[in-house]
Amino acid sequence: MAQTPSTKKPHKTPQSKKRFGSVRPIHPSLNPNSQHPIQVIGRIRNYPTEKPDSTGSLHVSSDDVIRVRTEIGYRDFTLDGVSVSEEEDLQGFYEKYVGPRVKGVKTGGKFTILTYGPTGSGKSHTMFGPGPNQPGIVYKALEDILGNDHTGMIRSFVQVSVMEIFNEEIYDLLPLLNGCGTLGHKGNSSKVRLEVMGKKVKDATFITGNEAGKIAREVAKVEKRRSVKSTNCNDRSSRSHCIIILDVPLVGGRLMLVDMAGSENIEQAGQVGFEAKMQTAKINQGNIALKRVVESIANGDAHVPFRDSKLTMLLQDSFEDDESRILMILCASPDPKEMHKTMATLEYGAKAKCIVRGCHTPTKHDAEDSSSQVILASRIAAMDDYVNKLQMEIKRKEKETNEAHSLLMKKEEEVAALRTKIEQIRSKAPVVSEEEINLKVKERTQNLKRELDKKVQDCLKAADDFVEMGRRRMEEKILQQQEEVEMLRWRLEVMESELIRSNVCLSTEEEDSFTLLSPLNWTAEEDSFTLLSPLHWTAEEDSCILLPQFPEKVCMSTEEEAVEEKAVQFSRKTGDSILGVNLDISSMFVTNNESANPSDAASARKNRIQNIFMLCGHHRELTHHVKMPTSPSKKKPEADENNSSPFLLNQEHISESLVKEISTQTVLKPEFKACNILSDLTQENTTKSSNFETLAGQKAIKSQPKDDFKEKDKPEEQNKNSVDVVVKWETSTDYPGKFITKLTVTKDSSLADLRKLIVKHLDEDHGNHGFTFLMLGDHSGAPVAREKETTVQAINLPICNNLSVHLACLRVRRPVQRPTHLPFTSLGNTMLNTSNYSSPFVKHAESFSPKVFR
Numbered sequence: 001m002a003q004t005p006s007t008k009k010p011h012k013t014p015q016s017k018k019r020f021g022s023v024r025p026i027h028p029s030l031n032p033n034s035q036h037p038i039q040v041i042g043r044i045r046n047y048p049t050e051k052p053d054s055t056g057s058l059h060v061s062s063d064d065v066i067r068v069r070t071e072i073g074y075r076d077f078t079l080d081g082v083s084v085s086e087e088e089d090l091q092g093f094y095e096k097y098v099g100p101r102v103k104g105v106k107t108g109g110k111f112t113i114l115t116y117g118p119t120g121s122g123k124s125h126t127m128f129g130p131g132p133n134q135p136g137i138v139y140k141a142l143e144d145i146l147g148n149d150h151t152g153m154i155r156s157f158v159q160v161s162v163m164e165i166f167n168e169e170i171y172d173l174l175p176l177l178n179g180c181g182t183l184g185h186k187g188n189s190s191k192v193r194l195e196v197m198g199k200k201v202k203d204a205t206f207i208t209g210n211e212a213g214k215i216a217r218e219v220a221k222v223e224k225r226r227s228v229k230s231t232n233c234n235d236r237s238s239r240s241h242c243i244i245i246l247d248v249p250l251v252g253g254r255l256m257l258v259d260m261a262g263s264e265n266i267e268q269a270g271q272v273g274f275e276a277k278m279q280t281a282k283i284n285q286g287n288i289a290l291k292r293v294v295e296s297i298a299n300g301d302a303h304v305p306f307r308d309s310k311l312t313m314l315l316q317d318s319f320e321d322d323e324s325r326i327l328m329i330l331c332a333s334p335d336p337k338e339m340h341k342t343m344a345t346l347e348y349g350a351k352a353k354c355i356v357r358g359c360h361t362p363t364k365h366d367a368e369d370s371s372s373q374v375i376l377a378s379r380i381a382a383m384d385d386y387v388n389k390l391q392m393e394i395k396r397k398e399k400e401t402n403e404a405h406s407l408l409m410k411k412e413e414e415v416a417a418l419r420t421k422i423e424q425i426r427s428k429a430p431v432v433s434e435e436e437i438n439l440k441v442k443e444r445t446q447n448l449k450r451e452l453d454k455k456v457q458d459c460l461k462a463a464d465d466f467v468e469m470g471r472r473r474m475e476e477k478i479l480q481q482q483e484e485v486e487m488l489r490w491r492l493e494v495m496e497s498e499l500i501r502s503n504v505c506l507s508t509e510e511e512d513s514f515t516l517l518s519p520l521n522w523t524a525e526e527d528s529f530t531l532l533s534p535l536h537w538t539a540e541e542d543s544c545i546l547l548p549q550f551p552e553k554v555c556m557s558t559e560e561e562a563v564e565e566k567a568v569q570f571s572r573k574t575g576d577s578i579l580g581v582n583l584d585i586s587s588m589f590v591t592n593n594e595s596a597n598p599s600d601a602a603s604a605r606k607n608r609i610q611n612i613f614m615l616c617g618h619h620r621e622l623t624h625h626v627k628m629p630t631s632p633s634k635k636k637p638e639a640d641e642n643n644s645s646p647f648l649l650n651q652e653h654i655s656e657s658l659v660k661e662i663s664t665q666t667v668l669k670p671e672f673k674a675c676n677i678l679s680d681l682t683q684e685n686t687t688k689s690s691n692f693e694t695l696a697g698q699k700a701i702k703s704q705p706k707d708d709f710k711e712k713d714k715p716e717e718q719n720k721n722s723v724d725v726v727v728k729w730e731t732s733t734d735y736p737g738k739f740i741t742k743l744t745v746t747k748d749s750s751l752a753d754l755r756k757l758i759v760k761h762l763d764e765d766h767g768n769h770g771f772t773f774l775m776l777g778d779h780s781g782a783p784v785a786r787e788k789e790t791t792v793q794a795i796n797l798p799i800c801n802n803l804s805v806h807l808a809c810l811r812v813r814r815p816v817q818r819p820t821h822l823p824f825t826s827l828g829n830t831m832l833n834t835s836n837y838s839s840p841f842v843k844h845a846e847s848f849s850p851k852v853f854r
């Protein structure tokens with residue numbers, strides 16, 4: 001959009017107009033230096049509706065430039081002045097733009113004021129004012145010309161004509177004229193159509209007067225007689241051009257006020273019917289004709305179509321008279337909906353501003369300047385100026401376009417960069433489909449399941465191993481126990497063989513009963529006795545208590561399990577068993593009744609022998625550990641006095657009693673072990689040994705001179721650091737407790753050291769076979785393993801009697817024959833099948849969640 005060429009205000013750049021020097025000076029009341037006969041002022045009315053919040057489409061800057069914004073851009077119009085109604089009321093507008101020009105009329109100036117604009121833009125509002133309180137230009141001009149001074153000064157008088165052009169006909173709105181300046185009233189029907197002769201109206205009615213108020217009231221009355229009609233654009237739309245001519249005859253001044261009809265199209269006016277449309281067309285005819293005239297004058301056309309309409313015919317003088325000036329007031333609405341009309345109005349005013357005095361307006365005073373050359377030159381100059389301005393506008397627009405283009409390119413680059421970034425982000429984070437997610441979940445699940453299966457398998461395997469290990473240990477235990485049983489059996493056989501070879505033979509036919517007391521307690525009463533293991537002597541007379549050092553438990557196993565516990569107390573009267581060993585002690589005795597039945601007596605005798613084996617066989621070795629409470633040197637038991645200590649065993653008494661019983665009552669078989677013991681005990685009694693010694697110990701001691709064991713014979717130092725060890729064989733068939741030697745070793749000597757010394761005293765045969773130390777005192781004989789001999793000291797060997805002599809009992813090493821059968825039934829020997837058996841561990845593993853399906 002091009003910026004309209006603007007005419008600088010006189011007070012701003014008056015010199016700029018001198019280049020058009022061909023124009024004669026104009027009336028000083030109008031701009032004398034201006035060559036533009038038409039000045040254009042814009043007036044922006046109030047918003048017809050509520051003012052919008054956003055920036056309006058019409059913007060007025062301080063340098064009288066109106067910028068109109070539309071959908072496609074904006075356009076600036078530079079006018080001679082712009083007044084915004086909201087900021088400047090009608091009086092202010094008049095005083096600023098109209099009053100100075102009107103005042104020249106009083107001195108003979110010719111001035112034409114046109115209000116131009118679309119319908120409803122405020123033309124009538126500006127020309128006549130909204131009411132008496134706010135008079136429009138007409139009434140203010142009357143006041144200015146006539147004044148309100150009533151001081152008697154000579155005042156000018158005016159002639160006022162009011163007419164309208166309706167349907168291209170001129171009607172006189174002042175039909176009746178009385179002489180004193182009053183108006184005659186003929187009503188609407190009395191409108192008189194006037195004829196135009198040349199440039200003037202013929203026989204037009206006028207009113208004269210010098211009182212502005214009076215005339216103003218009359219004008220106001222006839223103004224009401226204008227042809228108005230309600231349209232879509234205006235409730236009281238002026239359907240005619242109203243022309244008020246105010247002459248000042250005395251000075252030749254003239255003021256022509258033209259309120260034009262609205263320049264609207266027919267559709268917008270909502271006119272229906274042929275007549276209405278013709279009306280609107282006629283109204284527009286005046287506007288269009290005026291437009292053409294303006295354009296023609298501006299273009300310097302040779303022909304100006306003044307005669308195209310009545311309006312232009314009447315305005316011809318205003319355009320052609322050099323003394324005449326035109327003030328065009330462009331009325332516009334700030335309503336965005338009216339922008340296209342506002343734009344057209346301003347374009348029209350811009351054209352009018354281009355009008356300069358041309359050849360068709362020759363003046364009487366400057367005839368010589370009317371040559372066509374000068375006129376053309378001025379026109380060319382004006383047009384050049386206009387072209388230059390257009391070119392500058394084009395450049396500016398191009399520059400703006402370039403800037404906008406570069407901005408656009410920049411934005412496009414940013415958009416492209418953002419798109420690239422988005423693509424990169426998308427490429428970096430590929431969209432994972434649901435199928436892929438499911439696939440991964442499935443794969444992960446399978447992996448977990450596999451791991452779980454593997455763990456379960458491991459657990460099952462560990463459980464199987466555990467069970468297998470338990471089974472093996474159980475088997476080992478069974479084998480060990482079988483070995484022990486075998487050992488016991490072997491020992492039993494040895495004892496039996498010893499018994500057979502024994503010289504002690506008791507006749508079973510002659511004796512009815514016997515009483516065994518070794519180490520049994522014989523109470524001397526006929527019907528009762530007490531068997532204790534450990535033995536407990538309870539008789540009041542000749543009582544003794546045998547309290548072994550060894551614990552009360554008698555075990556077959558040397559390791560973990562107590563096979564059997566034997567602590568039996570028998571009463572002949574009650575015959576009950578305290579600890580549950582079904583040892584038929586009564587069967588140990590041969591009664592008279594038994595002799596009646598030889599077969600029963602034989603079986604009873606066998607039972608007795610077996611039971612005695614059980615009792616005596618194990619305790620035979622244990623008697624080595626009977627710890628005497630007093631040393632043998634200090635306290636020696638005496639046979640003929642009651643022993644006050646319960647820990648002392650009155651062996652003499654026992655021996656005598658037993659011998660007596662055996663000789664008088666008891667008849668035992670040769671294998672009866674007790675005989676052997678009794679024999680030993682009897683022998684020991686004869687040697688007056690005060691201590692209760694084992695059979696092997698006694699034999700070992702007997703083989704040595706008695707004096708060898710006396711402490712007093714040894715050096716004191718040696719006695720402190722050394723110990724004596726009596727070495728003998730274990731009582732067996734081959735070596736029935738044979739004494740080997742007696743050794744003196746240091747206290748810290750181990751069995752391994754002892755072994756080295758012993759080997760020297762053995763013959764080759766025994767040395768080759770080897771032997772094992774028996775840790776006597778242990779219920780099973782406690783053979784000391786070869787590898788443990790270094791850890792067992794000699795002083796740990798059992799004390800032999802009360803002589804502080806240790807006893808090293810050796811057992812010949814024999815190859816152990818493994819039992820060919822297990823001591824359990826086939827059912828008992830069957831281990832649990834772990835594959836079918838759900839152990840608690842497996843149950844626990846299977847109770848894991850989720851379930852593992854195998």
Ligand SMILES: Nc1ncnc2c1ncn2[C@@H]1O[C@H](COP(=O)(O)OP(=O)(O)OP(=O)(O)O)[C@@H](O)[C@H]1O
Nearest residue numbers: 045046085119120121122123124125234237238262
């Ligand atoms: N500046 C203004 N401030 C307030 N109201 C205005 C203003 N201009 C116009 N109006 C109001 O707008 C309405 C139309 O105005 P007006 O009759 O003057 O328009 P117009 O241009 O003469 O229209 P038409 O060409 O149809 O006669 C009127 O009611 C008037 O009071």
